Amino acid sequence: MIVLPEAFVRVTVDREGPAGSAWLATLPATVRELAERWDCTPDGDPLYGGVGIVVPVQRKTTEPAVLKVSFPHPENRFEPDALSAWGGRGAVRLHERDDDRFAMLLERAHPTTLAQAAEGDEVATIAGSISRRLAVPAPAGLPRLQDRAAAWEEQLLRDAQDFPDALQSRMVQAATATVRELAHHQPDTLIHGDLNARNILAATRESWLAADPKGWAGDRAYDCGTLTKSRSVVFAEQRDLAKGIHRTLDAFTSAAELDRERARRWAQLGAVQAAYGGRRRGFRRGRHGSERARLIALVDELARILTDL
Incomplete structure (x- = not known):
């Protein structure tokens, strides 16, 4: 029987509550049966x-593999559809x-x-190359990002009302304009949806392979925002946020x-959505206290930097 990592148990219960505890209780048996x-x-x-959770396994064909079981959340449902559509191309x-x-x-x-394994421009270059390779027609039935546009705009308006002093009005106006001008009509292209540097793995068959996709249909440029936000933590630690963001986009x-x-x-x-979301719910890596405050800042x-560029 597998032993669940303590940190994974703690984070899952903290995020999901009793539902997470119940799922964890059945997880070892689920892995064994699969x-x-x-x-x-x-x-x-x-x-x-x-x-x-990801369990390294050896198949009867002597081929190394991993058995992955995710908490049953709607946003995890389309991961296998995306991976199937790519057929190993960049993933x-x-x-x-x-x-x-x-x-x-x-x-x-x-x-x-x-x-x-990589630093600086190399991270963004590799991620951009992966994004280009993953650009294939989206299979029927995948969620379309454009279907979220109306809800995004409503949420921005609600956030601005609930947190009137959080962000400058020009920043919120720019985000709202993006929703109105770009989000309502997007191509039916399969995108990763969570293309940060932790979801790109070193591999043997290819140098780098994407993992953990959301499996959405939409504008490929959306994935650049995910990478930029995740890289901002590194650039802030290096005291080079503005320059790092410029170079990542390039x-x-x-x-x-x-x-x-x-x-x-x-x-x-x-970034605007994350600033308001952090105030409402915290962040995965900082849900409470000083770490949450640091990430909000x-x-x-x-x-602000992305608005001024």
């Missing part, structure tokens, strides 16, 4: 991400799936992430073959 069904044997200590391969249990058997990559859009201004606007919208500054 391993038996898919003819594989545990082959190392479990790893974990934000919402799921880990999908071998088996159990949608009812939010479980998959996947190609095994290395545990080293792009965030750990490197990502060049490698991804995207319009820089369009990517900047998506990134600015994401960071995304506020990120939103």
Whole structure:
């Protein structure tokens, strides 16, 4: 029987409450049953991400793989659809799936992430190249980002009313304009949806492979905003936030073959949404106290920089 990492248990219960505790109680048995069904044997200590556990396994074909089981959340539902559509093109391969249990058997990559192995412009260049390779027609049935546009605008208006002194009005106006001008009509292109450097893994078949996609259809420039926001923590620690953001936009859009201004606007919208979301709910890496306050200050500054570019 697998032993669940204590940190994963703690974070899951903190985020999901009693539902998380109930899911964790059944998780070891779920992993055992799936391993038996898919003819594989545990082959190392479990790893974990934000919402799921990853168990290294050895398939009967002697091929190394991983068994991933995620907490049953609607935003995790389309991950196997995205991986299936890519078929290993720039992303880990999908071998088996159990949608009812939010479980998959996947190609095994290395545990080293792009965030750990690369620095500076190289991170954005590799992520941009991955984004370009993942750009394929979205399968039918995937959620469309454009369907969220009306809710995004309503939320921005509500946030501005509830937190009137949080952000300058020009920052909120710029984010609202992006929703109105870019979000309502988007291409049916499959995008990752959470393309940060921790979701790009070193691999053997290719140098780098994407993992943990949301599986949305929309504007590829949206993914630049996700990367920019995640990189801002690194740049802030290096006391180089503005310059780092400039260079990230340049490197990502060049490698991804995207319009820089369009990517900047998506990134600015994401930063404004994060600034308000942090005030309402906290952040994954800082839900309370001084860390939450530090991250709110960071995304506020990120939103200002992206508005002024």
